[in-house]
Amino acid sequence: MKFTISRDALLKPLQVVSGAVERRTTLPILSNVLLQVSEESLRLTGTDLEVELVSEVSLEQATPGDVTIPAKKLLDIIRSLPEGADVSITASDDKAIVRSGKSRFSLSTLPASDYPNIDEWESEVQIEMEQGDFRGLMDKTHFSMANQDVRYYLNGMLFEVNEDILRTVATDGHRLALSAIKLEQGALPHKQVIVPRKGVSELLRLLDDDDSVVSLSLGQNHIRVATGRMTFTSKLLDGRFPDYRRVLPTGGDRIVVADRDLLRQACVRASILSNEKFRGVRMGLDTNELVLTANNPEQEQAEERLEVDYNNQAFEIGFNVTYLLDVLNAIHGPQVKITLSDPNSSAIVEDNDDEGALYVVMPMRL
Numbered sequence: 001m002k003f004t005i006s007r008d009a010l011l012k013p014l015q016v017v018s019g020a021v022e023r024r025t026t027l028p029i030l031s032n033v034l035l036q037v038s039e040e041s042l043r044l045t046g047t048d049l050e051v052e053l054v055s056e057v058s059l060e061q062a063t064p065g066d067v068t069i070p071a072k073k074l075l076d077i078i079r080s081l082p083e084g085a086d087v088s089i090t091a092s093d094d095k096a097i098v099r100s101g102k103s104r105f106s107l108s109t110l111p112a113s114d115y116p117n118i119d120e121w122e123s124e125v126q127i128e129m130e131q132g133d134f135r136g137l138m139d140k141t142h143f144s145m146a147n148q149d150v151r152y153y154l155n156g157m158l159f160e161v162n163e164d165i166l167r168t169v170a171t172d173g174h175r176l177a178l179s180a181i182k183l184e185q186g187a188l189p190h191k192q193v194i195v196p197r198k199g200v201s202e203l204l205r206l207l208d209d210d211d212s213v214v215s216l217s218l219g220q221n222h223i224r225v226a227t228g229r230m231t232f233t234s235k236l237l238d239g240r241f242p243d244y245r246r247v248l249p250t251g252g253d254r255i256v257v258a259d260r261d262l263l264r265q266a267c268v269r270a271s272i273l274s275n276e277k278f279r280g281v282r283m284g285l286d287t288n289e290l291v292l293t294a295n296n297p298e299q300e301q302a303e304e305r306l307e308v309d310y311n312n313q314a315f316e317i318g319f320n321v322t323y324l325l326d327v328l329n330a331i332h333g334p335q336v337k338i339t340l341s342d343p344n345s346s347a348i349v350e351d352n353d354d355e356g357a358l359y360v361v362m363p364m365r366l
Helices: 009-020 071-078 130-139 199-205 260-271 321-330
Strands: 001-008 032-037 042-045 049-060 065-070 085-094 095-100 103-108 123-130 156-163 166-173 174-181 189-195 213-219 222-227 230-235 255-258 280-286 287-295 301-307 315-320 335-340 347-351 354-361
Touching: 001 009, 009 032, 009 042, 009 049, 009 071, 009 085, 009 213, 032 071, 049 199, 065 071, 065 085, 065 103, 071 103, 123 130, 123 189, 130 166, 130 174, 130 213, 156 199, 174 321, 189 199, 189 230, 199 222, 199 230, 255 260, 260 280, 260 287, 260 301, 260 321, 260 335, 280 321, 315 321, 321 347, 321 354
Parallel strands: none
Antiparallel strands: 001 085, 032 042, 032 065, 042 049, 049 230, 085 095, 095 103, 123 213, 156 166, 156 189, 166 174, 174 354, 213 222, 222 230, 255 335, 280 287, 280 315, 287 301, 335 347, 347 354
16 A cells, blocks of 8 residues: 655544544554545544544545554654645555655554444435534534433433424533524424534534535434535434423513623623532622622622613522523624523523524522
8 A cells, every 4th residue: 555645635634533533442443543545545534433534535646555553643743744745655564654755654553454344324314504504503502411421311412303493402401502403405304313422522623614515414323424525423322312392491571681792791700709619690680780699608709780671570590600601602692681480490591683592591599
């Protein structure tokens, strides 16, 4: 196997597939990246058995062959070479030689035949949409995923397709984020899958915020996302995601409309003196005024007053300020709408001008 390629053409696809490679693994071959060379292209694959990333790049006059090379070492070598340099990679027996200019590196290899392959699977739902829209759906909800929860199905994001709607939902049991988009395709079957946390993180890293087309395939145990010359495949989490519709509070009659940025800044300042463990802030409401207060065990206190649009009885409720800030950072409109019912019921937070996303935050007793 032998090929020559410019350093810049190799670096991006190598960075892409290295995201799936597991650094700390008991299987040495999972630390490697698979190189499959044909006469006209190089196909790079990285996997940790849960997530698989494949990227392709064009070649000229290559000698076909397959080999696996340590991913981190190869990436560090290519990254350290000067821009515009040509790189030649030759593999035979159990060694790969990387040459560029007066530099020469000899790396140990493992046979390509031992490299794990995600099993062939059939797609049940096929969707095409703009990359920016797909990324936006995950951007608006990913922060509500649980992290290492024993309820393993919460350590991921629900993707739900129904008719012409694609939804993403994430919850950790204390808050919930839901985002939806109308698809150009219609009459799609109802399908729910749970994509693991690592898969969501990789997709957010890989996808661009533009209008190029992305192809999304949902199967029984896998999800696949393909863009141009990159293909991402992830196993799905097994389990039943909670019925998010039952969590959505109804009947809230206390509605607050506030300037999103002013409220976000007030939450940031109040959080400085909140209890470091519980992160609680008290939200007091009166006619057209919102008062945020935070206390800590050192008897210190922060108070922030904001003008808001609120015409109802005086009311107090406590929240984890981190959860509020996560939501306010995910909303991009100038105004935020908060719907409340009583101090023991969850609040609904939305962008006042955009109904595409909805956030539920449970209250705290302070």
